Amino acid sequence: MSVVSAPRPAPIPVQIPVREILPWAVFIGVLALVLLYFVGAEQGATSLISGHYVHEFVHDGRHLLGFPCH
Template sequence: MAQPAVPSTQVQQPTVPLRVPVREILPWAVFAAVLGLVLLYFIGAEQGATSVFSGTWVHEFTHDGRHLLGFPCH
């Protein structure tokens, strides 16, 4: 179908911002916060006296990330 050469002059209604209820965001925000804290623990504190896992495999796995984020490890 051919389009007219002159666009229509209909007035567009202003857009209304989308509102998302806090009840829908809160579980995901809590999940993200807990996941972030767990990752921060493993990268920053999983070594030495506060070690949850025995051995050095967690330390070696997160070694470069630890230096990248500024945590001292040796």
């Protein structure tokens, strides 16, 4: 029994358009940091919004992510 090997095609280089992806990556990074601030630190001395509306809105997500709040 003989083994016949077919020639493998050359891999096609993939070019990632960094100039098109970079603005979206920065936008998503800033959005993630803002969300992390509101979930993790929006209370007490660092509060940007007065009252407890933001705290109550993200309360369950805060516990789910392991942030203490009480």
